[in-house]
Amino acid sequence: MISIYKTVSETGNSLQQLDSIEPGCWINMVSPSEQEVLLISKKTGVPIEFLNAALDEEESSRIDSEDNNLLFIVDIPFTEMEENSLTYDTYPLGIIHTQKEIITVCLKNSKLLNDFIEGNIRSFFTFKRSRFILQILYRVSSYFLLSLRQIEKKSLMIQKKLHSSVSNKVLMQLLSLQNSLVYFSTSLKANEITLEKMLKLEIMQKYEEDKDILEDVIIEIKQAIEMTGIYANILNATMEASANVISNNLNLVMKLLASVTIVMSIPNIYSGLFGMNVTGLPWSDAANGHGFAIVLSMTLITVIATIIILNKRDMF
Template identity: 60%
Template sequence: MISIYKSDLAGNLNSVEDIEVGSWINLIAPSDEEILLVAQKLNIPNDFIRAALDEEEGSRIEIEDDCTLVILDIPFTDIDANSLTYDTYPLAIISTKNTIVTVCLKNSKILTDFINRKIPSFFTFKKIRFMLQILSRISNYYLIYLRQINKKSLLIEKTVYKSLKNREIIQLLALQKSLVYFSTSLKSNEITLEKLLKLEVLQKYDEDKDILEDVIIENRQSIEMCTIYSDVLSGTMDAFASIISNNQNLVMKNLTSVTIVLAIPTLVSGLFGMNVGGVPFANSSLGFGTVTSIVLFITIVVIIYLRRKDMF
């Protein structure tokens, strides 16, 4: 899908039909025809556009003639088995002589925020500033999703203490895997941002350089948060696995105690049900009541003993 936008001098973002000077071309999982059209019209190498369509593409910067390619991993949320999961995908930002192009496999909230005018002071014809605003939004979403992961792990923690199932552990494992993806992507992005800071185009305006430095600081903060949350989550998973195992042992202990108590009347009734002579109280009219009383007494004694031993 290809969408073309252009800002006017008042800051309003308008959708246009054709590629114009100062426009923003947003490509979401583009077809071969759309890739060829944009590449030919803007004189962009096909590899620049196709780079972001590879899920395993790493973060990097590449410059060729008047085109500058910046690829960064951006965070995404997915719904998997009725559970919210987190992942990363590459986003390509291509700055040409007169336009800026973004390419991604999926529609991202980061770019949608610009389309929905949630970002103030945003102009498509200010290419470098627009690119830096995208980078800043990427860092913000990493921080937002990391806080969500932390809150979600705390909610799971409240339910796991009484759990006997592995569902909570599986959910925590998914969160830990998301943190690994985030950590790897953030460290790769850090290298790219450091290289971007050294480009001559950013040396012209101190304000642009300050924005990028703020982005780098937020990126480092996200890396630290990832490390902390991952360590805490790893220790929490080990503790929760022990808790679930202990809960299962408690259930087995209770079931064993109940089995012992129920075995007493079963054993006695089995003995008195034998078709042989010499059974105590067999000829007594009060035999059944006497035996029942004895069995109940023994059972109560056993229950009291097991209760004192904390078996219930």
């Protein structure tokens, strides 16, 4: 899908959708087809490789240039629903700076870019290409921080559930959050390297204010990296604690079963001994009517004594 926009107001608060490409416009491409890629490449002179770069899920963050066209690829966060639970992942976003236009390419429709389309960003001008790129990058860092805060809240909720029960569903949710943090950490570190390279580009040296904004973005990215490390350590500790709880619960169950087995084996021993078809056993004389009661009493006394001993040893 291709959408073309252009700022038509000097205040930067009015964005108009166009039917054709004009100088100073913004071309937003979401999961474009091969025909759409060829069309934009032909009309803007941007290499097809630049347009296709962000369509590869495994594409890493980087900067490339060719024929006055600058390609910036950064990883951006995405949230998806999976088994009635939010999962977090990252996808590459391609930003192409041409002599007349700005082109963004992404596999999925991003809320990050929709903020610009819906007018949630003030002082936004499509014809101020370098400033527009910086504003996108700032939103990228903001969305990473927002996603990390959501992960923190979700992990706290899961930790509360662990106090009551340790289920496979809860553990899988923890594992999903751990995987999300791994993706975030890898993407943020790659973005940081790309942003630091941007500081050396000529287009970022024209205006001191642009350079300051880029430095602020790098600071935000560094903060996100630090938060990712902290949350990852917390989740690792939680997973280890959960494993210890599961192991301890298993030990308690095994200890209880062992104690119950010992107690239940005592009546079997007595019944086996006095149930033998031999003569000469105590109280085997049929004239003595109290033989069964005596054997039963001995069994109960032995069972009670065993339970008391095992209880003192914390086996129950």
